[in-house]
Amino acid sequence: MIETYYKAVDEAVAALGLDAEEVRGEQPGQWNLKKGRFDIMVDLWEQENQHLFQIVCPLCGIPEENREGFLLNLLQKNYGLSAMTYAVMDNIVFLKYTTEAAPLTPENIVALLTKAAFYAEKSEFVPPAE
Secondary structure, three states: OHHHHHHHHHHHHHHOOOOHHHHEOOOOOEEEEEEOOEEEEEEEEEEOOEEEEEEEEEEEEOOOOOHHHHHHHHHHHHOOOOOOEEEEEOOEEEEEEEEEOOOOOHHHHHHHHHHHHHHHHHOOOOOOOO
16 A cells, blocks of 8 residues: 555656656655755654655754754744745754655655755855855
8 A cells, every 4th residue: 555655656756857766765755856955854754544645855054053943933934834834853944844644645745845955045044055
């Protein structure tokens, strides 16, 4: 059953002009894409009889100065996002989307990956590349 969802992700990756074989991760259900300087990681797994789909894009670290203000700004930016959310783990800011895999089609996945890339590039709080 999960292989059906793997195929949908592979089709979406191909629709974006990428080779699914080249962007697959080490484990089944992992894909690692790149948009500019941003990594876009896709995971698909089974948990408690559900198939879950997730997009995670690491954006930047949390600055030492004005941490509270930075985090408040991040929360306020979440309000304007569609489907995605900014999340924090281990002092790293991520763009994140998680859902059940069942309703997804390759077209939905393309739209979500495109949205993740757009939001990553437009996140003005991310320091410029060095």
